[in-house]
Amino acid sequence: MKKFKQLNNFFHPLKTDLGFEFTPFVATINDQIFQVMEATEEDIPTLMAFETEVYHGVATWSIGKFRSELRKDNSLYLLVYHESQLVALIGARFYLKETHITNLSVVPDFQNQGIGTWLMELMIDLARQKSSELVSLEVRIDNEKAKQLYKKLGFEALFIRKNYYCDLQLDAINMVLWLKPHRLKKREK
Numbered sequence: 576m577k578k579f580k581q582l583n584n585f586f587h588p589l590k591t592d593l594g595f596e597f598t599p600f601v602a603t604i605n606d607q608i609f610q611v612m613e614a615t616e617e618d619i620p621t622l623m624a625f626e627t628e629v630y631h632g633v634a635t636w637s638i639g640k641f642r643s644e645l646r647k648d649n650s651l652y653l654l655v656y657h658e659s660q661l662v663a664l665i666g667a668r669f670y671l672k673e674t675h676i677t678n679l680s681v682v683p684d685f686q687n688q689g690i691g692t693w694l695m696e697l698m699i700d701l702a703r704q705k706s707s708e709l710v711s712l713e714v715r716i717d718n719e720k721a722k723q724l725y726k727k728l729g730f731e732a733l734f735i736r737k738n739y740y741c742d743l744q745l746d747a748i749n750m751v752l753w754l755k756p757h758r759l760k761k762r763e764k
């Protein structure tokens with residue numbers, strides 16, 4: 576989950592107009608039917624209620640953070656609805672060579688049903704379409720479930736961002752999925 580400190584993007588600081596024309600679609604995940612659509616500013620009240628549910632009473636993003644993210648021309652935020660309930664969110668920013676995941680959240684009642692994995696795979700496919708060389712993200716050091724999910728998809732831990740969640744005095748791990756050959760590969764033991 577991205578915090579909004581004044582950090583430059585580690586690999587590619589340049590913002591571009593790498594936007595998406597996203598067409599809503601219906602998907603079957605684990606035998607259940609969901610609608611996938613792009614978030615707009617009109618969704619912010621729903622997103623605030625959603626965040627409060629995911630994070631057990633405390634929304635981690637403010638209205639202002641959602642607004643500024645949704646206004647970026649290189650960002651894409653996707654909502655997953657089950658009937659009329661918003662059940663999941665994934666967000667990313669697209670740079671010239673890098674796609675950076677900023678948010679992945681699933682409401683508790685729909686967790687452990689494959690939705691988080693499915694959304695990550697969807698965003699990784701979109702990153703490939705944009706010719707990204709890597710997909711990156713930050714995850715709280717104590718978020719074992721999310722770390723396991725990312726590892727399962729091929730992400731590797733690259734470095735620690737000390738005190739990234741400064742309000743909680745917790746570090747973040749920067750994780751990367753390489754989509755193309757790269758020079759930063761860890762040495763084999």
Ligand SMILES: CC(C)(COP(=O)(O)OP(=O)(O)OC[C@H]1O[C@@H](n2cnc3c(N)ncnc32)[C@H](O)[C@@H]1OP(=O)(O)O)[C@@H](O)C(=O)NCCC(=O)NCCS
Pocket residue numbers: 576629678679680681682685686687688689690691692693713714715718719720721723724727
């Ligand atoms: C993290 C989160 C997005 C995962 O979504 P999800 O839809 O529940 O995930 P999935 O069902 O696709 O995958 C669950 C994976 O988590 C891992 N996992 C599940 N329970 C786990 C546990 N107790 N310990 C470690 N890993 C666990 C496994 O890798 C599992 O995949 P598998 O079932 O194929 O083995 C969701 O739990 C969530 O929204 N949590 C709160 C917000 C959050 O932490 N977001 C991540 C910010 S970086």
